[in-house]
Amino acid sequence: MLTREYTAIQANPPPYIIAHPSETNILEWHYILTGPPATPYEGGQYWGTLLFPPDYPFAPPSIRMHTPSGRFQPSTRLCLSISDFHPKSFNPAWEVSTILIGLMSFMTSDEMTTGSVHASDTERKWLAARTRWWNSTGGGSRTEKKAGVSASVKGIGAVKAGDGGVKFRAEWPELDSENFDWMKKHRIDAANGNLKPDETGKPSLECSAEVSALVRGPKGSGGLGAVRDGGQAAREAGRGWVSRHKWKLAAIVVLAYVVLSRAVGEKAQ
Structure with missing residues (x-):
């Protein structure tokens, strides 16, 4: 079944989607x-x-997205109607291409589920600009392409910043090579994903969407942006407003309590 689906998806890949089974x-x-x-x-x-699962297509797959996106928690099982969270809702007529089209549709929607995170469009654009860097370097833990170095990987597990891009390199060697060529062309620092200054010490002024996002930084504030690991950026993006500002909120609550207590005490006197 899956062998036949691989042949089909190679012959007629859905828009913006490619896929293959592990060797x-x-x-x-x-x-x-x-x-x-x-x-x-x-x-x-x-x-x-x-x-x-071995009984596919009568049971659905688990679905993970490893690349930080600001939409999903990296390497986390996603709760979707097409995933193993909902085996009873899975239709055996659905194929790999159907599953991935459904994932793309969900990703570009605003619906939330287990494994989703909240982030602004600006944060998501900034993360999008860093995806090729993150995939090929493991979030900056591999800084250069090494000829003749083979990857050694086991299972799918959780692929997070720090693996040096080993798993990605094993499954997508051609894309990995293209990513490093892209980083070299656009002067992307493989150690941190930021734009390197030119010979004059100034950041590049080229206007491609990806490079512009790197220049703006995650908050669109200009300059080269903060040096932040891709996984950390995703975690920051995934935290809600209340979570990010919990200490400020706590301080406000305490201050309000003190003011109210004093007011009540003065009134009682």
């Missing part, structure tokens, strides 16, 4: 979603995995 395990698939135009993810390279 060592037909049940482990790797996909790349390219962020579609007119979305905060435009041009982003989003890598993830589908892990199919």
